[in-house]
Amino acid sequence: MKNIFAFLLFLPLLWGCNNLDLDPLSEGSSENWYSDETEIQMSLNDLYRTYLWGLEDNFTTERMTDNWTQRQAVSDFSAGSINSEWGTSTDLWLDTYKGITRANTIINSIDNAQGSVPELKLKQFNAEAHFFRAVFYSRLIFYYGDVPFYTDYISIEEAFKLDRTSKETILEQVYTDFDLAISDLPIEYGSGSQLRVTKGAALAFKSRAALYMKDFDIARDASLECIELGVYDLHQDYGDYFLSKTRRSEETIFAIPRSLELGVSWASKNFYTRTPGGSSVAQPSWELFVSYLCTDGLPVDESPLFNPQDPFTNRDPRLHETIVEFGTEHLGVIYDPNPYSTEVLSTETGTMIRNRDTRSEDTYASYNGLTLKKGVDEDWNDDNITDFDIRIMRYADVLLMYAEAKIELGEIDDSTLNAINQVRARAYGVAVNQTNDYPALTITNQNGLRLELRNERRVEFAWENRRFDDLLRWEIAEKALSRPIYGILDPAELKQKVVDKGLWFFPEVPIIDQDGLPDFRPMSTSGLIKTLVERNFENRQYLFPIPSKEILINNNLKQNPGY
Numbered sequence: 001m002k003n004i005f006a007f008l009l010f011l012p013l014l015w016g017c018n019n020l021d022l023d024p025l026s027e028g029s030s031e032n033w034y035s036d037e038t039e040i041q042m043s044l045n046d047l048y049r050t051y052l053w054g055l056e057d058n059f060t061t062e063r064m065t066d067n068w069t070q071r072q073a074v075s076d077f078s079a080g081s082i083n084s085e086w087g088t089s090t091d092l093w094l095d096t097y098k099g100i101t102r103a104n105t106i107i108n109s110i111d112n113a114q115g116s117v118p119e120l121k122l123k124q125f126n127a128e129a130h131f132f133r134a135v136f137y138s139r140l141i142f143y144y145g146d147v148p149f150y151t152d153y154i155s156i157e158e159a160f161k162l163d164r165t166s167k168e169t170i171l172e173q174v175y176t177d178f179d180l181a182i183s184d185l186p187i188e189y190g191s192g193s194q195l196r197v198t199k200g201a202a203l204a205f206k207s208r209a210a211l212y213m214k215d216f217d218i219a220r221d222a223s224l225e226c227i228e229l230g231v232y233d234l235h236q237d238y239g240d241y242f243l244s245k246t247r248r249s250e251e252t253i254f255a256i257p258r259s260l261e262l263g264v265s266w267a268s269k270n271f272y273t274r275t276p277g278g279s280s281v282a283q284p285s286w287e288l289f290v291s292y293l294c295t296d297g298l299p300v301d302e303s304p305l306f307n308p309q310d311p312f313t314n315r316d317p318r319l320h321e322t323i324v325e326f327g328t329e330h331l332g333v334i335y336d337p338n339p340y341s342t343e344v345l346s347t348e349t350g351t352m353i354r355n356r357d358t359r360s361e362d363t364y365a366s367y368n369g370l371t372l373k374k375g376v377d378e379d380w381n382d383d384n385i386t387d388f389d390i391r392i393m394r395y396a397d398v399l400l401m402y403a404e405a406k407i408e409l410g411e412i413d414d415s416t417l418n419a420i421n422q423v424r425a426r427a428y429g430v431a432v433n434q435t436n437d438y439p440a441l442t443i444t445n446q447n448g449l450r451l452e453l454r455n456e457r458r459v460e461f462a463w464e465n466r467r468f469d470d471l472l473r474w475e476i477a478e479k480a481l482s483r484p485i486y487g488i489l490d491p492a493e494l495k496q497k498v499v500d501k502g503l504w505f506f507p508e509v510p511i512i513d514q515d516g517l518p519d520f521r522p523m524s525t526s527g528l529i530k531t532l533v534e535r536n537f538e539n540r541q542y543l544f545p546i547p548s549k550e551i552l553i554n555n556n557l558k559q560n561p562g563y
Helices: 002-008 037-048 050-056 087-113 119-144 165-182 201-213 216-229 317-320 379-383 397-410 414-426 444-458 467-473 491-497 521-527 547-554
Strands: 252-256 328-330 331-336 344-346 351-353 390-394 485-489 531-533
Touching: 037 119, 037 317, 037 331, 050 087, 050 252, 050 390, 087 119, 087 344, 119 201, 165 201, 165 216, 165 414, 201 252, 201 390, 201 397, 201 467, 216 397, 252 397, 317 414, 328 351, 331 344, 379 467, 390 397, 397 414, 414 444, 444 467
Parallel strands: none
Antiparallel strands: 252 390, 328 331, 344 351, 485 531
């Protein structure tokens, strides 16, 4: 069967025969499958499976950024220690090529259904497959650069001889595939239909691919066309948008749905506090915490409104929706990491209980005093399982991609500022024209607005797996991921040096450097905070390594530099 060969293309060298994804001759193949609407629909459904979107799941890429703190552990990527056997790269390569092969098979077999499926429906199916192929190839060239490229059936002999095609050549096909999808996908599906890719999704992902490749004019045009469809809007309440109860919001452009009823869920215990029963393994970083502007629109080291001993006051409302404020209710208890707060109030029982969220009571409480609020609600701690959708593209991203493209093109105008201000105004719960009620942007200097845009992306998309790509494409990972991860001192020392002297929470005002990156080194030099773990990003990591197994089975594949 022809489609078997494509599936074999990137199989690891030593896989046993029982692991091969082969169709028995009695089952469907590219010759006898794809003959009716049900068969094609089933094949397309496979492209929505979670494993093909692994970088978007379980905070996978957020773990490798400066938004993340995980006790005294650090990811291999942030440590600069990845190599050609790095599991993330191996899985990404294999799974993405599986997706490409399956999309190719649908595209090249869809004529089997001519006459049995309405032409309009066939065009939609074909467009859907082209969308996925474009997304998958754009992913590969961003992370790996030049990669093997194929759009048809190939024999196993051909597969083992493929070399790397230039990313520029592949990008041309990516744009062609997106354009076909844009042309033939519907703007909307009927109410009650399954969530599937739309014209807006194709435009949004084309914009993202172009932005990543610095084709700013293409990114601008695609995002503007998506905006002008008029079918998307910002969810009214920022915090509410990320809760598992929120489905099919007008902000969501593309998401992989989870459902407890269908057995598709996510283990949440590591990401909420210990007093209500969580593990508190990972937290938002201090770098993220201080990146939220004050309500006057200034960074913490410039605003007179910032008080390091009261760091949640006078801050961008998104901070309060992303990180739990000290002294407020969270999951049925008051959250307070102060070492003297050995007991806290249970708001469910009205009694004082042991505070397992301070390190003076529990060694494994948050190492930096912070804990995640974004998306967290009671369904996280009732059985440690939740099913919020994996949101991969939302309207706020389209607005900020449009603004970024305009900034990089030097086309700063009212529409540029309006796109950013829409996102910022939503955070404050006001209309974009209520400029007295939020710190609306008015500057038109390219460098200044670029810095504002980059910080806006950071705080808007915190813990949504967007920061990682931004660090790579802006080429600031070498700086952001080469500074240590900091946290609070151990309890006895924390009391003596910080709390007893009235310096809780931050002993000093953190510094924000010229790239908008927080710098805690002065506080560390003063001995008032603790280095949790060092980071050591290597510049070779701006491109992922080609998995070693692929190099071994194909002499034509050459490794990326430095691996």
